[in-house]
Amino acid sequence: MPVKNVYEARIEHLQILDEEARLDEKLAKWPDGRPVLTDAEVLELYQYMVRCRAVDDLAFKLQRSGRMGTYPQNRGQEAAAVGAGFAAKRGVDYLVPCYRENAALWMHGLPMHYVLLHWMGDERGNQIPDGVCQTPLCIPIGTQMLHATGIAWAFKMRKEARVAITFFGDGATSEGDFHEAMNFASAFQVPCVFFCQNNQWAISVPRESQTASETIAQKAVAYGMPTTQVDGNDLFAVVRASTDAIERARAGGGPSFIEAVTYRLADHTTADDARRYRDAKEVEAWQKRDPLIRLRSYLQARKLWDDAKQAALDDEAKAAATEVVRTAEGIEAPSTDEMFDYTFAAPLPAELELQKRTLQTHSLGQDPAQAGLSAQQA
Amino acid sequence: MPLMTLVQAINSALAQEMERDERVVILGEDVGLNGGVFRVTDGLQAKFGPDRVIDTPLAESGIMGTAIGLAMAGMRPIPEIQFEGFLGPAYDQLCNHAARYRSRTRGAVTVPMTVRVPWGGGIHAPELHSDSPETIYVHQPGLKVVCPSTPYDAKGLLLSAIRDPDPVVFFEPKRVYRSFKEEVPEEDYTIPIGQAKVLTEGTDLTLVSWGSMVFQCLEALDTLPDDMSVELIDMRSLYPFDTDAIVQSVEKTGRCVIVHEAPKTCGLGAELATVLQERCFLHLKAPVQRVAGFDVMMPYYKLELDYLPNAQKVAQAVGQCLAY
Numbered sequence: 001m002p003v004k005n006v007y008e009a010r011i012e013h014l015q016i017l018d019e020e021a022r023l024d025e026k027l028a029k030w031p032d033g034r035p036v037l038t039d040a041e042v043l044e045l046y047q048y049m050v051r052c053r054a055v056d057d058l059a060f061k062l063q064r065s066g067r068m069g070t071y072p073q074n075r076g077q078e079a080a081a082v083g084a085g086f087a088a089k090r091g092v093d094y095l096v097p098c099y100r101e102n103a104a105l106w107m108h109g110l111p112m113h114y115v116l117l118h119w120m121g122d123e124r125g126n127q128i129p130d131g132v133c134q135t136p137l138c139i140p141i142g143t144q145m146l147h148a149t150g151i152a153w154a155f156k157m158r159k160e161a162r163v164a165i166t167f168f169g170d171g172a173t174s175e176g177d178f179h180e181a182m183n184f185a186s187a188f189q190v191p192c193v194f195f196c197q198n199n200q201w202a203i204s205v206p207r208e209s210q211t212a213s214e215t216i217a218q219k220a221v222a223y224g225m226p227t228t229q230v231d232g233n234d235l236f237a238v239v240r241a242s243t244d245a246i247e248r249a250r251a252g253g254g255p256s257f258i259e260a261v262t263y264r265l266a267d268h269t270t271a272d273d274a275r276r277y278r279d280a281k282e283v284e285a286w287q288k289r290d291p292l293i294r295l296r297s298y299l300q301a302r303k304l305w306d307d308a309k310q311a312a313l314d315d316e317a318k319a320a321a322t323e324v325v326r327t328a329e330g331i332e333a334p335s336t337d338e339m340f341d342y343t344f345a346a347p348l349p350a351e352l353e354l355q356k357r358t359l360q361t362h363s364l365g366q367d368p369a370q371a372g373l374s375a376q377q378a
Numbered sequence: 379m380p381l382m383t384l385v386q387a388i389n390s391a392l393a394q395e396m397e398r399d400e401r402v403v404i405l406g407e408d409v410g411l412n413g414g415v416f417r418v419t420d421g422l423q424a425k426f427g428p429d430r431v432i433d434t435p436l437a438e439s440g441i442m443g444t445a446i447g448l449a450m451a452g453m454r455p456i457p458e459i460q461f462e463g464f465l466g467p468a469y470d471q472l473c474n475h476a477a478r479y480r481s482r483t484r485g486a487v488t489v490p491m492t493v494r495v496p497w498g499g500g501i502h503a504p505e506l507h508s509d510s511p512e513t514i515y516v517h518q519p520g521l522k523v524v525c526p527s528t529p530y531d532a533k534g535l536l537l538s539a540i541r542d543p544d545p546v547v548f549f550e551p552k553r554v555y556r557s558f559k560e561e562v563p564e565e566d567y568t569i570p571i572g573q574a575k576v577l578t579e580g581t582d583l584t585l586v587s588w589g590s591m592v593f594q595c596l597e598a599l600d601t602l603p604d605d606m607s608v609e610l611i612d613m614r615s616l617y618p619f620d621t622d623a624i625v626q627s628v629e630k631t632g633r634c635v636i637v638h639e640a641p642k643t644c645g646l647g648a649e650l651a652t653v654l655q656e657r658c659f660l661h662l663k664a665p666v667q668r669v670a671g672f673d674v675m676m677p678y679y680k681l682e683l684d685y686l687p688n689a690q691k692v693a694q695a696v697g698q699c700l701a702y
């Protein structure tokens with residue numbers, strides 16, 4: 001009996017605006033002729049990326065000057081975050097992030113200082129305001145994709161035309177939860193988009209050591225999910241692939257996978273020193289592919305931008321970032337009650353209520369009465 | 379004798395045992411070229427090669443589960459879980475598999491491995507980087523659990539753990555990693571698992587702790603009046619724990635305060651207090667007291683010091699217990 005070929009797969013790589021800022025005019029338009037991004041949209045998104053970069057830069061400085069704890073810079077990954085954020089509908093679609101797509105969260109209504117509050121060691125930075133459709137930053141790697149799958153599943157159960165989009169890194173694709181999420185999403189055909197920011201590194205582990213797969217995108221093939229690789233530093237490609245995936249999901253076409261090929265231009269976090277494990281030449285090469293530089297060149301070539309505008313934007317972005325920091329630092333310290341009050345919905349169990357009161361009196365970990373001490377002895 | 383931090387002492391034990399026993403391999407996230415995020419395995423990959431100091435994919439269940447297989451097949455793996463919070467994904471492999479193999483095969487299959495885990499709060503770290511989940515693993519039959527608080531103890535206990543025929547969870551208090559240096563012998567020595575250490579002798583009250591809280595206890599002792607004679611015991615091993623050491627001490631002092639940073643309810647302090655009332659009820663002059671974390675999520679770092687027991691709280695509890 002002849003051996004039959006029972007499955008074949010192909011992974012496409014989408015690039016629309018190349019490293020030299022040349023636009024593929026054909027791919028930059030949808031089949032019906034509409035542009036993937038109008039000039040006005042590109043301008044707006046570019047300025048947004050610059051503003052996000054300014055906050056990111058300032059956050060880094062805050063950590064260095066001891067005003068904030070560990071912080072993971074987003075530098076270099078702005079096109080991926082902004083592109084995906086743009087493709088999702090604010091207030092309708094649900095973002096389920098890890099921690100390197102601040103720009104998308106801000107675009108969807110998260111006050112900028114919330115992210116800083118989080119990294120300043122304050123849970124109120126996770127207290128997502130009403131109407132903002134997103135989950136808080138996710139520190140444990142690879143766990144949030146299952147939640148996104150569940151959220152999307154609820155949308156499907158209730159027949160709502162909404163989509164969940166979840167962000168994660170290349171390293172996260174090694175966790176078991178990632179594979180379970182992909183399988184559930186696909187088995188139940190839920191409207192979920194899996195957006196992998198392949199920034200080439202998981203702390204010190206390079207992408208090639210993380211997995212023997214040639215691409216991350218191909219992992220979705222095993223789960224029967226439409227999948228594509230895009231140049232993650234190309235805003236056009238990210239917007240096009242994300243819109244495709246999100247609208248397919250909204251129309252009932254099930255989950256999709258996107259691998260955005262990008263690069264972590266900074267250290268993993270402020271607690272890391274990437275010089276220990278990666279080549280300066282590699283970083284230099286990727287610096288040239290910085291999505292902000294690429295977009296600016298494109299805009300300048302189209303005479304939509306110039307140095308004067310840039311200088312004005314830089315000033316404005318810096319001032320705005322300073323304002324964000326001022327807001328975050330201006331919030332008074334949390335009260336110790338906070339650590340108890342959200343453990344459960346009110347009322348708290350009696351023991352917890354007792355512990356809360358005990359702490360208010362600056363006493364020990366247990367109420368003195370529990371140790372048989374009378375109030376007077378205490 | 380060289381002076382070493384906790385980090386250096388652990389590194390020295392690892393290097394020494396890898397030299398002595400070629401079955402020993404280290405595996406985990408960023409443990410190789412980067413030397414671990416706390417640099418505990420710094421230089422080991424350069425010395426022993428990437429086949430023995432292995433950067434794994436980012437998967438704790440994968441690390442723990444394959445370490446079990448390595449151990450079953452005759453290796454002596456030392457998996458590292460980057461932070462105690464990330465034992466979560468590895469829990470099933472550790473508790474439902476590593477811990478159970480010997481028992482369920484009636485001794486035919488065993489899992490000699492040492493799981494190294496940075497542990498505890500106090501370093502301004504993000505979420506799930508500051509917890510103290512030791513009770514969960516103490517409560518799991520089949521696992522030994524240690525938590526040294528000093529460089530000297532860390533080296534001796536780590537060498538014991540690696541040579542132990544059963545899985546050992548080795549918690550490393552992050553707050554102590556670089557907080558001080560002490561003399562640590564270069565040569566091979568072991569500290570038996572299951573032995574506590576009396577740090578200061580005393581006759582009026584027994585103070586029991588482990589991990590970084592030991593230093594809060596020491597600080598508290600400095601603030602107490604000279605006529606208060608307190609015996610401070612560092613448990614070091616959390617399972618099996620040294621019942622005799624605490625019983626003997628409390629039979630002498632009649633009073634005990636237990637200090638730990640884990641949440642109070644069902645923390646290890648609860649078990650120790652129970653053992654004390656079982657074993658020396660008639661010697662007790664006061665109820666055993668606990669100074670512990672609260673029954674809440676370890677807060678982000680702005681409230682971390684409000685959550686953690688400190689020297690003042692310990693001193694207060696000691697005073698109260700003595701006044702009872």
Ligand SMILES: Cc1ncc(C[n+]2csc(CCOP(=O)(O)OP(=O)(O)O)c2C)c(N)n1
Binds near residue numbers: 140201
């Ligand atoms: C479950 C879990 N294991 C380990 C860590 C420690 N850790 C934090 S970030 C990271 C690497 C993540 O790499 P990747 O998924 O590629 O995301 P990136 O940071 O590159 O954006 C690791 C190992 C963690 N936060 N959670």
Ligand SMILES: [Mg+2]
Binds near residue numbers: 169198199203
């Ligand atoms: Mg990565």
